[in-house]
Amino acid sequence: MSIDSSRRSGSTRQQDFAAVLERIAADVRPLAGQGRVADYIPRLAQVPADRFGMAVATLDGDLFRIGDADEAFSIQSISKVFTLTMALEALGGDLWQRVGREPSGSAFNSLVQLERERGIPRNPLINGGAHVVADVVLSHYPDARGRLLAFVRERADNPGIDMDPEVARSERETGYRNAALANFIRSFGNLHNPVDAVLDFYFHQCALHMSCTDLARSFLYLANSGLCQRSGETVIDAERAKRINALMLTCGTYDAAGEFAFRVGLPAKSGVGGGIVAVVPGVLALAVWSPGLDEKGNSLAGAAALDRFTTLTGLSIF
Numbered sequence: 001m002s003i004d005s006s007r008r009s010g011s012t013r014q015q016d017f018a019a020v021l022e023r024i025a026a027d028v029r030p031l032a033g034q035g036r037v038a039d040y041i042p043r044l045a046q047v048p049a050d051r052f053g054m055a056v057a058t059l060d061g062d063l064f065r066i067g068d069a070d071e072a073f074s075i076q077s078i079s080k081v082f083t084l085t086m087a088l089e090a091l092g093g094d095l096w097q098r099v100g101r102e103p104s105g106s107a108f109n110s111l112v113q114l115e116r117e118r119g120i121p122r123n124p125l126i127n128g129g130a131h132v133v134a135d136v137v138l139s140h141y142p143d144a145r146g147r148l149l150a151f152v153r154e155r156a157d158n159p160g161i162d163m164d165p166e167v168a169r170s171e172r173e174t175g176y177r178n179a180a181l182a183n184f185i186r187s188f189g190n191l192h193n194p195v196d197a198v199l200d201f202y203f204h205q206c207a208l209h210m211s212c213t214d215l216a217r218s219f220l221y222l223a224n225s226g227l228c229q230r231s232g233e234t235v236i237d238a239e240r241a242k243r244i245n246a247l248m249l250t251c252g253t254y255d256a257a258g259e260f261a262f263r264v265g266l267p268a269k270s271g272v273g274g275g276i277v278a279v280v281p282g283v284l285a286l287a288v289w290s291p292g293l294d295e296k297g298n299s300l301a302g303a304a305a306l307d308r309f310t311t312l313t314g315l316s317i318f
């Protein structure tokens with residue numbers, strides 16, 4: 001395997017991604033099953049912890065997969081990147097009057113900063129920020145849920161993608177934190193739709209069911225300056241794609257974002273379903289899934305796999 005000779009070039013053409021994925025799977029498989037499956041959403045606690053899958057989709061049109069890469073899982077917070085894309089299209093730069101763009105340094109569902117900062121969530125990738133983004137999407141698109149579904153199906157080139165109503169219901173039944181956050185934000189006037197409508201949309205976006213293959217393909221527009229790699233159509237303009245990638249780097253893994261940049265060195269977004277998607281600008285997107293989470297809510301084996309990927313291939317932004 002020619003991994004070591006090509007690792008500093010950063011070129012996809014010289015990379016043997018199939019061999020890289022095999023080596024990563026062998027290295028991190030002992031970690032799959034470690035950590036804790038998210039059990040605060042009861043439906044997620046039923047997912048077997050020992051799953052591991054990974055997919056790499058390149059802008060050249062190649063796809064590499066290993067393990068459970070085609071098994072669909074609950075993407076949870078990864079959906080915040082899709083809704084942020086839609087909200088930026090809807091509001092443009094005015095979005096930043098309603099949500100910040102600094103790392104929170106706190107847990108994704110923390111309430112503490114919101115009071116001091118008068119209902120303006122620190123960034124769009126923590127839960128409160130995602131509620132504001134969901135509110136913008138609801139205000140702008142009459143069939144917001146349908147529009148989101150159409151968006152991800154198109155991006156992933158998979159018309160079979162859907163939301164799992166059982167996951168959405170399970171989260172709604174236990175979503176006390178999200179309800180607290182959304183009510184609090186609404187009290188500052190930073191939600192315009194009824195709290196129930198915002199939460200309903202938010203729980204459904206989190207319940208999107210996608211595989212690593214779907215996710216890797218669906219993030220390619222962020223590796224391609226906002227263009228769809230298949231059609232050349234503009235999904236989002238290049239400047240916004242750049243900003244979304246920056247937000248993923250600084251806020252996409254919450255209070256572990258610094259550690260994640262240190263270990264992996266790529267814009268990335270995690271979800272408590274155990275998925276993590278990362279982007280190598282100009283080159284590829286990749287996704288990994290393993291449900292066991294570390295204490296910050298990021299996939300334990302998934303983070304290790306991404307660390308191995310950028311180390312073996314030299315494909316990080318640093």
Ligand code: DON
Pocket residue numbers: 075076077078108109127171178206270271272273296297298
């Ligand atoms: O709102 C929640 O708590 C979940 N639906 C999503 C949280 C999440 O995925 C955080 N990611 N690491």
